[in-house]
Amino acid sequence: MQQVTFNVxxxxxxxxxxxxxxxxxxxxxxxxxxxxxxxxxxxxxxLIIVEGTLYPLLSRLRKNGLVEYEWKESKSGPPRKYYTLTKVGERVLDELLETWTILSSSINTLKKAYEKSS
Amino acid sequence: MQQVTFNVxxxxxxxxxxxxxxxxxxxxxxxxxxxxxxxxxxxxxxLIIVEGTLYPLLSRLRKNGLVEYEWKESKSGPPRKYYTLTKVGERVLDELLETWTILSSSINTLKKAYEKSS
DNA sequence: ACTAGGTACCTTGCTTTGCAAGGTACCTGT
DNA sequence: ACAGGTACCTTGCAAAGCAAGGTACCTAGT
Incomplete structure (x- = not known):
């Protein structure tokens, strides 16, 4: 029994x-x-991000079951790991979309208060 | 000569x-x-934040010259440190406002692409 | 065949920072 | 004088972004 734990x-x-x-x-x-x-x-x-950040991050997402990958050959160069979202990943994405909405509206509220006062 | 360094x-x-x-x-x-x-x-x-985060953060802001404080007595309880923005803090805030605008529009662009495709 | 250059993936060590937990000091009311 | 509330701060830990460096594969030119 494999338990997928992802703490939202x-x-x-x-x-x-x-x-x-x-x-x-x-x-x-x-x-x-x-x-x-x-x-x-x-x-x-x-959005700036570098390799040294992305690779560990993708590994983390995979360990948490949000993404999976498949090796595919390239026409020119070494093979590539193609990532896709899993069902769990899609569910988490929906949660994060909601979180983003809340977060950005929180900040925009503060921002408006500031603009009004200045 | 004290140099105020704050790397935007x-x-x-x-x-x-x-x-x-x-x-x-x-x-x-x-x-x-x-x-x-x-x-x-x-x-x-x-926006959730706890004391253990806030105090070091305020110290950091003060060290970087973004805020300053003044002790004031309270009517009930120990004295309080009242913080205010400095000129530098105001300039940095303007920068961060711009950064926020860029960041949120970046994410909203990705978000719209996603909503359209699903 | 070999080697140079590009592409792709990954790891190590460092630094920053948010947080939980714990601690000190002051002030007020009983 | 002491209990309870308020206010400030520190320590130790864990997470994560990043710079730098490393391995391996594939292609093209010699």
């Missing part, structure tokens, strides 16, 4: 801390990608 | 990581507050 409360904490797993899950929701694809997409969205 | 680039990294200094600066922009005031305001905005 902890993920909320991590979002405040890292705010990186969320965009990566969002990107993977579009379809299978390998590391360079993800880096490209994040860069295009102005 | 580093602050951007920290925002992605912690996302706590920013709301605290926003709250202090409203006027002088002591720790409990700040905790109350953060809680009201659904």
């Amino acid at each position: 409360e902890n993920a909320r904490v991590q979002m405040r801390k890292g705010l990186l797993e969320f965009p990566i899950l969002l990107i993977l929701a579009e379809g299978e990608m390998y590391a360079s694809d993800i880096l490209r997409k994040l860069k295009a969205a102005d | 680039e580093n602050a951007r990294v920290q925002m992605r990581k912690g996302l706590l200094e920013f709301p605290i600066l926003l709250i202090l922009a409203e006027g002088e507050m002591y720790a409990s005031d700040i905790l109350r305001k953060l809680k009201a905005a659904d």
Whole structure:
């Protein structure tokens, strides 16, 4: 019996801390990608992240059962690990979307109060 | 000659990581507050933070010259440290406001792409 | 065949930082 | 004088982003 444990409360904490797993899950929701694809997409969205961060992060997501991968050959170069979201990953993504909504509205509330007062 | 160094680039990294200094600066922009005031305001905005985080954070902000404090007596209980933003703090806050705008629009772009595809 | 260069994946060590837990000191009311 | 509330702070731990460095594969040119 394999138990998939993913503590959503902890993920909320991590979002405040890292705010990186969320965009990566969002990107993977579009379809299978390998590391360079993800880096490209994040860069295009102005979110900077480097290899040394991404690889451990993908491993972490895999250990938690949010993503899985498949080796695929490349036409030019070494084989690639193509990642996809699992069902659990999709559920977590939905939670994180909600968390993001709450977080950004919290901050925007504070922001509006500031703009009004200045 | 005392040099006030506050690396805005580093602050951007920290925002992605912690996302706590920013709301605290926003709250202090409203006027002088002591720790409990700040905790109350953060809680009201659904941003959870505890004493053990806040005190070191305020010290850090003070060391970096973003805030300063003044002791004031309380009508009931021990004296309080009332914090206010410095000029530097105000400038940094403006930077962080911009960073927040960029960050949230990045994520919202990814979010919209996801919503469209699902 | 060999080697140079590009691509892809991964690890190690460091630093920062949020947090839980615990601690000190002050002030007030009984 | 002491109990309870308020306020400030510190210590030790764990998580995670990052810089830097490393391994392996594949292709193309010699």
